[in-house]
Amino acid sequence: xxxxxxxxxxxxxxxxxxxxxxxxxxxxxxxxxxxxxxxxxxxxxxxxxxxxxxxxxxxxxxxxxxxxxxxxxxxxxxxxxxxxxxxxxxxxxxxxxxxxxxxxxxxxxxxxxxxxxxxxxxxxxxxxxxxxxxxxxxxxxxxxxxxxxxxxxxxxxxxxxxxxxxxxxxxxxxxxxxxxxxxxxxxxxxxxxxxxxxxxxxxxxxxxxxxxxxxxxxxxxxxxxxxxxxxxxxxxxxxxxxxxxxxxxxxxxxxxxxxxxxxxxxxxxxxxxxxxxxxxxxxxxxxxxxxxxxxxxxxxxxxxxxxxx
Numbered sequence: 001x002x003x004x005x006x007x008x009x010x011x012x013x014x015x016x017x018x019x020x021x022x023x024x025x026x027x028x029x030x031x032x033x034x035x036x037x038x039x040x041x042x043x044x045x046x047x048x049x050x051x052x053x054x055x056x057x058x059x060x061x062x063x064x065x066x067x068x069x070x071x072x073x074x075x076x077x078x079x080x081x082x083x084x085x086x087x088x089x090x091x092x093x094x095x096x097x098x099x100x101x102x103x104x105x106x107x108x109x110x111x112x113x114x115x116x117x118x119x120x121x122x123x124x125x126x127x128x129x130x131x132x133x134x135x136x137x138x139x140x141x142x143x144x145x146x147x148x149x150x151x152x153x154x155x156x157x158x159x160x161x162x163x164x165x166x167x168x169x170x171x172x173x174x175x176x177x178x179x180x181x182x183x184x185x186x187x188x189x190x191x192x193x194x195x196x197x198x199x200x201x202x203x204x205x206x207x208x209x210x211x212x213x214x215x216x217x218x219x220x221x222x223x224x225x226x227x228x229x230x231x232x233x234x235x236x237x238x239x240x241x242x243x244x245x246x247x248x249x250x251x252x253x254x255x256x257x258x259x260x261x262x263x264x265x266x267x268x269x270x271x272x273x274x275x276x277x278x279x280x281x282x283x284x285x286x287x288x289x290x291x292x293x294x295x296x297x298x299x300x301x302x303x304x305x306x307x308x309x
Contacts, residue, residue, distance in 0.1 A: 001120060002063070002071055002105050008148060008171060010063070012037065013160050018148075020066035027072075028059040035061065037142040037162040040175060040182035041099040042075075053099070054078050062108055070108040073120060077102035081132040081139070085178035085188055085228035096186045098175060100137040103164075121166035131176055133167040140164055143181035144195065146171070150210040151203050153196040157181050168216065170202045178228060188228070193247040197302045198224075201245040204257065207284035208249030213276055215267045218257050222305045225298050233295070237306040240293030244301035251301050252290035256280060260307035 001007075007019045012035060014022050026035035026044055033044030033051055044051035044059065051059065060072040080097040104117040119136040133139070142162040145154035163180075165171030174180055178188030179198040190198075199205075201222065204214030221237055223230035241254035258268075258276040272279050281287060292299045295306035 001122060002073075003065070003069075005065075008146065008165075009161050009163050010061075011161050015160070022064045023061060024064045024070065025062035026059065027062065028055075033059075037140055038159075038182075039185040040139065040141045040180070042101065042140055056101075060108075063105075071105050072108040073103050073105045074117065075101050076104050076117075077134075077137075079134055079137060081176065083178055083183070083186065083188070084131065084173075084176045085183075085226075087187065088227045098139050098186075100133050100139055100167075102134070102137050120164070131167065131172065133172065135167065138164050138166045139172050139175045141171075141175050141180040141182035144174075144192075146199070147210075151196075151199050151205045151212075152210075153192050153199060155192045157192075170199060173202050174198055177224075190226075194302050196247045197245045200247070200249045201243075201303050201305060206243060206250040206253060206256075206280045206287065209283070211283060212269060213272065213280055214257060215263045215269065218263065219261050219308045220257050220305055221295075221308060222303050223296065223298060224303050225301070233306060236309050237295050238309050241290045241295045242305035242307050244290060244299060245303040245305065246301055249284075250287055252288050253277070253280060254290040254293065254295075255307060257305070257307055 005019050007017055007021055009017050010023045014024055016022050026033050028051055033046045036043050042056060056075045056078050060074045062070060062072055064070050079100040081100050082095045082097050086095055103120040105120055106117045121136045121138050140162050143157040143159050145158055145161060146163060163171050165175050177198060179190050179195040203212045206213055221230055221233045238260055242257055243250040243254055244252050256276045298304050
């Protein structure tokens with residue numbers, strides 16, 4: 001968020017994103033660098049010099065807004081988080097990490113002394129250390145073009161664009177589950193269709209239309225057909241399955257997550273109410289029930305979800 005405006009991607013070649021923001025510079029002190037995003041990490045270059053990892057602390061991404069106002073996004077800290085995805089046979093201590101960034105923004109003239117720097121990422125829906133990431137941090141990953149409204153992932157990879165996934169949000173979960181183009185460099189091979197299936201599942205887009213039937217922080221278990229996650233589930237689960245998932249949303253519907261673990265009334269998506277199953281079937285009446293109620297059986301799907309008891 002910058003000036004109350006949400007965004008999730010920037011372009012390395014200064015093209016405007018959907019919110020009419022443009023990346024116009026990358027500075028460390030008074031020195032300008034060329035910004036790169038590769039293998040899910042930021043780095044800068046200038047005349048053969050490389051600026052990366054902890055050296056990025058204090059650097060600033062300069063972003064121009066539609067109003068003409070320029071803001072600076074400073075990197076206040078650089079950390080790391082382990083991937084959630086663990087390929088079969090990989091020892092837990094060998095699971096790779098992805099860099100995380102604590103980013104704060106202010107008017108581009110800010111010098112960081114007494115200025116109101118504001119976190120780009122808000123607090124997640126949990127205790128602030130969601131998924132092994134510190135509060136207010138983000139991951140980045142290049143190449144994937146994601147439509148936030150339709151909740152789709154383009155089949156065309158464009159490395160000039162990079163995504164910013166804030167802690168606790170769907171894009172960070174895409175990255176940490178290995179469902180990005182950048183994750184290929186760590187051995188996580190997925191197709192754009194599989195990435196889209198993961199995005200649909202994380203956001204509760206059962207109908208595949210972009211409408212989300214979930215809330216932040218909702219508990220959920222899942223397994224995938226690569227065997228990277230959820231084998232076995234960490235605790236007993238309720239039956240039947242929550243849903244099975246493909247690139248077009250849910251393949252079949254079991255017990256929706258919001259009907260099993262009911263959130264607070266104030267957390268419900270606008271215009272929706274319990275039971276959520278009737279709301280989902282009202283939006284996509286042709287969605288069949290899951291005849292196979294075994295929450296451990298993928299039954300040909302990329303993902304199967306189950307509800308914690």
